[in-house]
Amino acid sequence: MTELEAGRAQTLVPVRSGAVLQRYRDVLIALIAFAVLASLPLFTGSKALLDFVIRCSAYGLFATSLNLLVGYTGLTSFGHGMFFGLGAYSFGLIMQKLGVPIPVAFVATLAITAVFATIIGAICVRLKEIYFAFVTLAFQMLIHSTILSWASFTGGDQGLRGGIPRPVFLGIDLSNHVHLYVTSCALLILGLLAMRQIAQSPFGYTLRMIRDNAARASFLGIDVWRAKLTVFVLAALFASMGGMVMALFVSGAYPEFAYWTISGEGIFINMLGGVSTFLGPMVGTVLLLLLNDTVTRFTEYHGIVLGVVILFFALGLRKGLLDFVAEWFSHRHDAGKGR
Amino acid sequence: MDIDALAGCLSSSACLVTQTTSGLIIGMLLFLVAVGLTLIFGVLKVVNFSHGAFYMFGAYFAMTAYQLTDSFALAMLAGAAGTAVLGLIFERVFMSRVYGADVLMQLLVCYAFVLIFDDVVRIIWGPEFKAMGMPAAFQVMPLFIAGGVVPPYYLLLIGVALLAAIVLGIGLSRSRIGKVIRAAAHNPGMVSALGINTGLIYGGVFALGGMLAGLAGALAAPVRSLTPGMGFSVLIESFIVTVIGGMGSILGALIGALLLGLIRSFGSLGFPLFTEGLMYLFMVIVLVSKPTGLFGKEAA
Numbered sequence: 306m307t308e309l310e311a312g313r314a315q316t317l318v319p320v321r322s323g324a325v326l327q328r329y330r331d332v333l334i335a336l337i338a339f340a341v342l343a344s345l346p347l348f349t350g351s352k353a354l355l356d357f358v359i360r361c362s363a364y365g366l367f368a369t370s371l372n373l374l375v376g377y378t379g380l381t382s383f384g385h386g387m388f389f390g391l392g393a394y395s396f397g398l399i400m401q402k403l404g405v406p407i408p409v410a411f412v413a414t415l416a417i418t419a420v421f422a423t424i425i426g427a428i429c430v431r432l433k434e435i436y437f438a439f440v441t442l443a444f445q446m447l448i449h450s451t452i453l454s455w456a457s458f459t460g461g462d463q464g465l466r467g468g469i470p471r472p473v474f475l476g477i478d479l480s481n482h483v484h485l486y487v488t489s490c491a492l493l494i495l496g497l498l499a500m501r502q503i504a505q506s507p508f509g510y511t512l513r514m515i516r517d518n519a520a521r522a523s524f525l526g527i528d529v530w531r532a533k534l535t536v537f538v539l540a541a542l543f544a545s546m547g548g549m550v551m552a553l554f555v556s557g558a559y560p561e562f563a564y565w566t567i568s569g570e571g572i573f574i575n576m577l578g579g580v581s582t583f584l585g586p587m588v589g590t591v592l593l594l595l596l597n598d599t600v601t602r603f604t605e606y607h608g609i610v611l612g613v614v615i616l617f618f619a620l621g622l623r624k625g626l627l628d629f630v631a632e633w634f635s636h637r638h639d640a641g642k643g644r
Numbered sequence: 645m646d647i648d649a650l651a652g653c654l655s656s657s658a659c660l661v662t663q664t665t666s667g668l669i670i671g672m673l674l675f676l677v678a679v680g681l682t683l684i685f686g687v688l689k690v691v692n693f694s695h696g697a698f699y700m701f702g703a704y705f706a707m708t709a710y711q712l713t714d715s716f717a718l719a720m721l722a723g724a725a726g727t728a729v730l731g732l733i734f735e736r737v738f739m740s741r742v743y744g745a746d747v748l749m750q751l752l753v754c755y756a757f758v759l760i761f762d763d764v765v766r767i768i769w770g771p772e773f774k775a776m777g778m779p780a781a782f783q784v785m786p787l788f789i790a791g792g793v794v795p796p797y798y799l800l801l802i803g804v805a806l807l808a809a810i811v812l813g814i815g816l817s818r819s820r821i822g823k824v825i826r827a828a829a830h831n832p833g834m835v836s837a838l839g840i841n842t843g844l845i846y847g848g849v850f851a852l853g854g855m856l857a858g859l860a861g862a863l864a865a866p867v868r869s870l871t872p873g874m875g876f877s878v879l880i881e882s883f884i885v886t887v888i889g890g891m892g893s894i895l896g897a898l899i900g901a902l903l904l905g906l907i908r909s910f911g912s913l914g915f916p917l918f919t920e921g922l923m924y925l926f927m928v929i930v931l932v933s934k935p936t937g938l939f940g941k942e943a944a
Contacts (some may be wrong), residue, residue: 443927447928592653612756620741
């Protein structure tokens, strides 16, 4: 062992054990979160609350996966919603036409998403900034138009109707509301945990470096194109998972799932919650859905209310809520140290 | 898919004329909206996501003015002037606060105003479809050119839009103000150091962009139905135009708008269900082969 290698080994050991420790901590938090969410039906019979959590799962998976692109890699995708729609439609179509068990359809949908994401990503990720945003938007609208015009296969503007069959698998009956709820929570927690692992892995730090300085990353021997493509496909898989949860929830798939507004909402959720923390998008999801639900109940002009709230975040806080809170805490921490 | 209908149309001069004029008016209206968008991006470096709202307000202002005064000219003036004022206020009060911020923040402010403006229109004019009606002066026999039917109003619309394009092109390249604007787009710090109020230029450019979109809305009001949210599809299409033509390029916006108009009018014959898809497909092809658009400069 040379002196250099010995030195590296010494410095690396504590870092690695720290990472392992953090992984255990994340798994623990995930388990607790899942236990809390899964025991919710024991305490409340409120269908509305469970529905709310299911919708949060679908949108949360989608928004957090978008943050892998926007927050961690600096790839502002305006078309990420296409994978949400693709997931919902692929899953719905496979279940309706082939009648396979749900896990098979789940894996098959992920495989289909991966193929699409690889092709679209390979074209998109070499473009920079605003052009990347526009090309992803164009692909999203292309998929949306295809869904609308291929009416014999996708149901056109009516969407996939007639319900998605949900055969019982290993005792899990997804047509049972509580079973569906627990499954959605499990998918959400598993998805979040997996994305957290990606974000904290060496690959995740490579992505941050690409975001901050792609040229430097490239000089250090990182294949930037390949790393961007990898995260594009990974993010697409989780967005597709979100789409599948949504399809299971509404027992169908509608063209709106693939419309660009889904991507717009995803971006909005990220800005609302904050992109510099891992759970920011999750906070944003809960905020947006709460806001949507309460405001639409009180006024028909919910656009004005929502708009004013957005303005408050954009012009007032100038960052997402969780970013704001995190910064406030670190300021307090610093001030405490200074005294 | 209906290739026969498309082929049949291409071989008949009457159909060719009709489809081309309808493509031209779609293209010209798109151009007016898109050129404002591209101008604002070129000078302010802001993607004005709320640009469709100006188109919508232009149409509603024109309708109200027409109902009050019964004068078509005043209606056009109200549409253009009203949105210009609106653009100036919007830029000075809100957009000017987020220039230094993240692109996403700017988008978010615009997105908020898309929601707010749509609801404002809903409150003032009601949620239902409205129609301005064709002014009496244009309710005359349509012209027949090579067997194709061309309403005279279409000719006026194309003429006004072309005039705007020419005035804008010459004004920007020849006049002193045009030169200042181009200089501000290139190096705002230097322009400001030379004693020129860049804030005024920014506000002016935003007002100009809003005015052009408002004019497009006013011109479209007699031939299209008015509804809150009408700006949205126009916004998306004018985005495609600016991206295809190249962000910041006026000539690009003109060519892009005309191409898109023709794709729409002929595509609706050959691929009635996939017309929108054709536009996006075209955008993908252009962007993949030339990411900066047909007339865009290479990104610095």
